[in-house]
Amino acid sequence: MKNSFIAQIPSVEPVPKGIARPLWSVMIPTYNPGKYLRRTLQSVLSQDRGPELMEIAVVDNCSREDDPESLVRAVSGGRVSFYRHPKNEGLIANFNACIERSRGHLIHILHSDDYVLPEFYAEIERLAKLHADVALLATRCFIVDEDEIITAVTERIQELENCGRSAEAFYYETPMRFPGVVIRRNFFEIHGGFMPSLVHVADRELWARAVSLRGGVISSKLLACYRACASNDTSRVARSGENVRDMLRLKEIFRDRYPRFSSDRARHSAAYMAFKQARKFRAINDLDSAKRNWDIWLQNCSWPDRLKEALRLRVRRLSGRDKWYDE
Helix, strand or coil: CCHHHHHCCCCCCCCCCCCCCCCEEEEEEECCCCCCHHHHHHHHHCCCCCCCCEEEEEEECCCCCCCHHHHHHHHHCCCCEEEECCCCCCHHHHHHHHHHHCCCCEEEECCCCCEECCCHHHHHHHHHHHCCCCCEEEEEEEEECCCCCEEEECCCCHHHCCCECCCHHHCCCCCCCHHHEEEEHHHHHHHCCCCCCCCCCHHHHHHHHHHHHHCEEEEEEEEEEEECCCCCHHHHHHHHCHHHHHHHHHHHHHHHHCCCCCHHHHHHHHHHHHHHHHHHHHHCCCHHHHHHHHHHHHHHCCHHHHHHHHHHHHHHHHCCCCCCCCC
C-alpha cells in the first residue's frame, strides 16, 4: 500500500488502562433518525447482555430534527448512553468517533435505520470464540424497505465461511451490509479506522483491509437487516453520482494494495453502476440525477459500450420512444 493511502487512515487510540472493558460495544451513529431509531434500539435491547458485557451507545451527529436523545431515554430507560457532537462532523467522522468512544473488545456499528434479528449477538460470540484471532466477524443480511418487507438477501461468501484472508470478494462489489459486520477493537488500534476520503465504499475498503490483514469469518445465517429506502445516505449519493466516484477512488487504492486486482474491471463495474443509475433516475423523471450519472458513465465506459448505447438510443429516438442527452 502506498504511503499516501496509509496516511489517509486515521489512527485509533487504545482504551486507557484501568477502564472496565465489556465484551461488546454496540455503537449507533445517527443523524435526524426519524422513526427508525426506535426499532434499532429495540432490536439490540432485546438481546442485551447487561452493562458488564455490553456497552450500548448512540452517537448523534448534531441532529437538527427528531430529538434522538429523548427517544433514547424513552426507549432504554437510561440503559443506552447518548453523545451529541457539538457540530456535524460528517458521516465517516461519526463512524470513527463511534470507534474512538467504544470500550468493548467487539465493536458493532449499527446504523440508526438498520436492526438485528434474534441470536445475532449469540452467533457473533460463537464465531469470536471459534476464531479468536480474526478481525472481522459477520452474518448475512436481509435487505428490507421502509416497511420492513424483505426485498433481497446478501449472497453467501463461501470462501470466508470457514475463516479466510482473501479479500477478493470485495474487489469489485460490496457483498455484505453494515449491520451484519463486527470488528475487533484491537484491529482498529493497530490498523486504523475508516478512510475519510471515501464515503459510499469506506465500509468495503475497511472490510477488505481487515480480512486481508487479520482474517474474517462470515456466518451463512441471515441475522441482520439493512434498510434500503429513498431517504437514506446511499440513495442520496446515488443521485449525485458520488457513490460511483467513490468506487473510482477505491480503484486506485486497491490497485496499489492487491496484486490480483484488475483496475480495468473495476472501472467497468463503476461505469456500469453509473449507467444503471442514469436509467433508473430517467425512469422516474429525475433528469438532473440521471444526467450526472450519465456523464460519469460516458467518462468511464469503454468505446464499444458507448457505441452500442449510442446506436440503441438512436433507434429509440427514430422510433419516437425516447429522448436522451446528446452523446
